[in-house]
Amino acid sequence: MSLNVFLQHCLTGISLGGAYALIAIGYTMVYGILRLINFAHGEIFMIAGYFMIFATANFGWAVGIPVTLIATVVLGVVVERLAYKPLREAPRMSIMISAIGVSYLLQNLTTYLFTALPKPYPEIPILKQIYNIGGLSASLVTFITPILTIILVFILVYIINHTKIGMAMRAVSKDFETSRLMGIKINKVISTTFVIGSALAAVGSILYFTDRMSVTPFSGTLPGLKCFVAAVIGGIGSVPGAVVGGFIIGICETMMIALGYSTFSDAFTFVLLIIMLLFRPTGIFGEKTIDKV
Amino acid sequence: MKKTTRIILSIAAIAVLLAVLLFLQANERDYGMVITIIEKSAIYAVVAVSMNLLNGFTGLFSLGQAGFMAIGAYTFSILAIPASSRASVYYATGINPIIEHAELPIPLAMIAGGLMAALFAAVIGFPILRLKSDYLAIATLGFSEIVRAIIASPQMNTITNGSFGLKKIPEFPNLLTVILVAAICIAIMVLLINSSYGRAFKAIREDEIAAEAMGIGLLHHKQTAFIISSFFAGIGGAMLARFMRSIDSNTFKIALTYDILLIVVIGGMGSVTGSVLAAFLVTASKEQWLRFFDEPLVIGGVSVPFFKTGLRMVVFSVLLMVVVLFFRRGIMGQNEFTWEGLFGLFKKIPNLFKGKKKKEAI
Amino acid sequence: MSENLLHVENVTMQFGGVVAVNNFSMDINKGEIVALIGPNGAGKTTAFNVITGVYAPTNGSVSFDGEEIICNFPKGKMKKLYAGENNGVYTRTIEKTPDKITKLGMARTFQNIRLFKNLTVFENILIAKHLREKANVFTSTFRLNLAEEKKMKDECNELLDILGLTDVKNDIASSLPYGQQRHLEIARALATRPKLLLLDEPAAGMNPQETIELTQFIRQVKDKFDLTVFVIEHHMDLVMDISDRIYVLDFGKMIATGTPDEIQNNQAVIDAYLGVQEDE
Numbered sequence: 001m002s003l004n005v006f007l008q009h010c011l012t013g014i015s016l017g018g019a020y021a022l023i024a025i026g027y028t029m030v031y032g033i034l035r036l037i038n039f040a041h042g043e044i045f046m047i048a049g050y051f052m053i054f055a056t057a058n059f060g061w062a063v064g065i066p067v068t069l070i071a072t073v074v075l076g077v078v079v080e081r082l083a084y085k086p087l088r089e090a091p092r093m094s095i096m097i098s099a100i101g102v103s104y105l106l107q108n109l110t111t112y113l114f115t116a117l118p119k120p121y122p123e124i125p126i127l128k129q130i131y132n133i134g135g136l137s138a139s140l141v142t143f144i145t146p147i148l149t150i151i152l153v154f155i156l157v158y159i160i161n162h163t164k165i166g167m168a169m170r171a172v173s174k175d176f177e178t179s180r181l182m183g184i185k186i187n188k189v190i191s192t193t194f195v196i197g198s199a200l201a202a203v204g205s206i207l208y209f210t211d212r213m214s215v216t217p218f219s220g221t222l223p224g225l226k227c228f229v230a231a232v233i234g235g236i237g238s239v240p241g242a243v244v245g246g247f248i249i250g251i252c253e254t255m256m257i258a259l260g261y262s263t264f265s266d267a268f269t270f271v272l273l274i275i276m277l278l279f280r281p282t283g284i285f286g287e288k289t290i291d292k293v
Numbered sequence: 294m295k296k297t298t299r300i301i302l303s304i305a306a307i308a309v310l311l312a313v314l315l316f317l318q319a320n321e322r323d324y325g326m327v328i329t330i331i332e333k334s335a336i337y338a339v340v341a342v343s344m345n346l347l348n349g350f351t352g353l354f355s356l357g358q359a360g361f362m363a364i365g366a367y368t369f370s371i372l373a374i375p376a377s378s379r380a381s382v383y384y385a386t387g388i389n390p391i392i393e394h395a396e397l398p399i400p401l402a403m404i405a406g407g408l409m410a411a412l413f414a415a416v417i418g419f420p421i422l423r424l425k426s427d428y429l430a431i432a433t434l435g436f437s438e439i440v441r442a443i444i445a446s447p448q449m450n451t452i453t454n455g456s457f458g459l460k461k462i463p464e465f466p467n468l469l470t471v472i473l474v475a476a477i478c479i480a481i482m483v484l485l486i487n488s489s490y491g492r493a494f495k496a497i498r499e500d501e502i503a504a505e506a507m508g509i510g511l512l513h514h515k516q517t518a519f520i521i522s523s524f525f526a527g528i529g530g531a532m533l534a535r536f537m538r539s540i541d542s543n544t545f546k547i548a549l550t551y552d553i554l555l556i557v558v559i560g561g562m563g564s565v566t567g568s569v570l571a572a573f574l575v576t577a578s579k580e581q582w583l584r585f586f587d588e589p590l591v592i593g594g595v596s597v598p599f600f601k602t603g604l605r606m607v608v609f610s611v612l613l614m615v616v617v618l619f620f621r622r623g624i625m626g627q628n629e630f631t632w633e634g635l636f637g638l639f640k641k642i643p644n645l646f647k648g649k650k651k652k653e654a655i
Numbered sequence: 656m657s658e659n660l661l662h663v664e665n666v667t668m669q670f671g672g673v674v675a676v677n678n679f680s681m682d683i684n685k686g687e688i689v690a691l692i693g694p695n696g697a698g699k700t701t702a703f704n705v706i707t708g709v710y711a712p713t714n715g716s717v718s719f720d721g722e723e724i725i726c727n728f729p730k731g732k733m734k735k736l737y738a739g740e741n742n743g744v745y746t747r748t749i750e751k752t753p754d755k756i757t758k759l760g761m762a763r764t765f766q767n768i769r770l771f772k773n774l775t776v777f778e779n780i781l782i783a784k785h786l787r788e789k790a791n792v793f794t795s796t797f798r799l800n801l802a803e804e805k806k807m808k809d810e811c812n813e814l815l816d817i818l819g820l821t822d823v824k825n826d827i828a829s830s831l832p833y834g835q836q837r838h839l840e841i842a843r844a845l846a847t848r849p850k851l852l853l854l855d856e857p858a859a860g861m862n863p864q865e866t867i868e869l870t871q872f873i874r875q876v877k878d879k880f881d882l883t884v885f886v887i888e889h890h891m892d893l894v895m896d897i898s899d900r901i902y903v904l905d906f907g908k909m910i911a912t913g914t915p916d917e918i919q920n921n922q923a924v925i926d927a928y929l930g931v932q933e934d935e
Binding site: 507 | 707709752753754755757758762763765769770771772773774778781782783784785786787788790792795796797798804807843844847
């Protein structure tokens with residue numbers, strides 16, 4: 001593999017990793033606050049793809065993007081209100097099952113509405129334009145994805161560390177019960193978390209599907225799981241961790257495909273997960289907690 | 294109720310059941326669809342009970358069932374496909390000489406399928422069972438995907454036939470055999486659950502720290518539950534292979550695990566009879582009772598617009614969410630079927646119509 | 656001097672930078688009732704959890720009935736952080752898990768009751784018999800150990816009878832009144848056939864009348880089952896009444912030890928509980 005080809009693959013990997021990172025943030029934030037693997041997050045990401053298809057067909061892509069963002073956010077919050085909120089006091093297993101149920105429902109609903117056949121994803125002409133930088137050629141979306149990811153993450157980290165709602169989020173993730181007693185409006189914090197997570201998933205969805213060109217009701221499952229893995233590898237609950245994890249998974253996957261092991265590329269993600277869980281279950285940036293007896 | 298009454302009732306119920314099954318089997322041609330549904334339900338019941346053993350009785354949230362089913366199904370099929378038809382199954386890439394003549398009698402091949410699944414469970418269980426609940430869920434889910442990827446990979450072509458899948462798997466001779474195999478598997482699991490080890494599993498579910506303080510070795514017992522559950526998932530996979538006659542890696546997607554999990558949840562986490570009941574209810578409603586949602590519906594000459602392919606699954610998933618959200622205990626909760634419970638239910642039914650407040654579960 | 660049963664030697668437990676238990680040593684002899692007292696947050700329960708194998712200590716060793724069950728020394732990050740004493744004295748690592756320790760004959764109760772809530776009283780006791788079972792998972796599943804199973808059940812019935820829980824035998828554990836749940840927890844611990852019974856604040860949340868009953872109950876149980884008892888408690892009436900010897904912890908350090916009379920008159924203990932008047 002020549003250096004140039006290698007760098008080309010790296011670029012693709014970083015770009016894919018950027019999209020993964022954005023989705024992984026949604027997982028890590030929800031887990032941080034509710035201790036829930038939001039299995040439906042992958043489906044929300046998939047449905048964002050369908051929103052974009054219909055929004056673009058009706059309003060063109062420039063209006064379509066904000067419409068997609070808003071619709072996805074609404075969907076995310078509605079899912080939380082209907083499927084997770086009633087189970088606040090229930091055992092954790094119940095909420096996880098509810099999440100699996102939602103993901104099942106959303107998949108079946110999209111299959112019913114749009115059939116299982118792949119739908120072509122709208123082309124955003126600017127993003128698809130090919131650029132040449134230092135011998136590397138790629139469409140604009142490939143260059144933009146990592147940059148956009150980093151910018152969004154900086155904004156997010158600022159929100160978490162320097163605003164009132166961010167402080168509330170940190171408090172809730174440290175101790176759910178106590179922060180409720182301290183007068184933090186838990187539901188508001190949780191809704192905000194889902195707003196941020198879904199919005200980032202929508203952005204991730206646009207970047208991801210622009211490269212893949214079609215959406216099916218099942219195209220959310222595997223990326224969803226991979227992004228959760230990314231969040232675990234980075235250290236669940238940590239936003240920078242999710243980003244690093246997203247990039248690691250994206251690059252590894254691209255490299256596996258480049259080396260000709262494309263059948264193993266999905267499995268490799270899970271191998272990475274199991275290795276990580278064995279040697280450092282708290283992830284790269286995670287904190288160790290001790291159970292009280 | 295007296296013990297003898299209970300025994301008589303049970304024997305009567307089994308006799309009626311047997312008579313119905315024999316009748317169906319004798320009139321195979323007329324009841325093809327019903328037989329298919331019952332067979333599929335029985336297979337799902339085995340896997341659901343095996344999953345319940347982990348999730349409902351031991352409190353380990355594992356999502357690896359499809360992976361262990363795949364291991365069982367493939368091991369069984371490789372050993373059970375008649376040697377004479379192997380050449381035509383592996384027509385594309387040829388067969389690995391090691392397995393070319395390895396043919397076992399069908400019952401032994403099924404047990405081999407279970408043992409192979411149990412072996413894998415033993416190997417991966419040791420590291421991953423230390424993980425906490427949701428990490429365990431995601432790790433077992435990951436394992437299941439890894440198994441699928443390995444089965445489908447070109448490197449395994451001469452053994453698993455890669456993405457072509459395996460065909461010409463010997464089918465079940467008749468309905469009764471399916472039921473018999475399923476009944477034996479479930480009976481063994483029930484015996485286990487009611488044994489001292491089963492009680493120890495329940496203790497782990499209730500409170501790990503207290504269980505350990507009472508001298509129950511967590512890792513050892515979790516490992517035992519995991520291996521036994523996987524063994525029966527493997528047998529279930531072998532049964533599914535026999536039922537379907539041809540399998541490929543896509544048979545064992547994550548969706549299969551979810552289907553089984555939903556059966557367990559609807560039946561009630563921690564209830565064997567619940568899982569069995571739910572396996573039949575869910576399979577029948579998915580395959581038959583809710584079918585009409587997928588057909589165009591015409592009432593008085595006007596066709597109702599929403600009825601088209603896929604609505605059945607939407608309705609099914611909505612029903613499922615209703616169970617998850619409002620009847621969290623499922624049909625049976627942690628209880629098992631008893632005749633007293635059944636008669637109690639009959640007594641309660643008139644009350645329901647009087648508008649009294651409904652209880653959450655039986 | 657009677658035979659030693661539990662020997663705790665220089666145990667230090669440090670969480671991050673916080674030293675919860677600092678260089679704690681104690682001995683319990685067979686047949687004694689020993690109490691561990693101290694103000695809130697003194698590290699009593701932590702010491703308890705180290706002895707029963709729930710936490711591995713940062714440094715120190717514990718022996719039970721002549722066998723070393725726990726030994727550890729600062730490792731990894733702790734090497735730098737370690738703020739306790741006797742660093743470098745211990746060089747071995749022995750970490751028996753709580754279930755192994757229970758098998759050796761040490762059973763405990765919990766400060767915040769930890770019963771198997773959704774199971775019946777009888778099942779709660781029966782589960783505690785599992786550790787002495789000889790059958791393996793196969794013989795147990797296929798009921799090849801009927802005699803053993805029957806013996807386990809008979810022993811449970813007998814135990815319930817002695818402890819006066821027969822009436823509630825088939826009730827769900829969480830439905831029992833609070834006081835009875837405490838009794839059930841002790842009964843469950845006894846079912847493991849311990850030599851040493853560890854009680855973590857058994858009288859927590861009890862009114863004076865219940866506390867008096869509990870005091871008698873502990874005595875009765877001790878004599879009946881020929882036990883040694885180690886108890887953490889806040890109720891001074893109970894402690895002064897039943898203990899042969901008392902250890903006092905404050906801020907993780909042992910500040911006094913002796914008979915109830917000696918402890919009652921010990922200035923350090925009075926200061927720890929009441930605070931020291933600072934003259935300026």
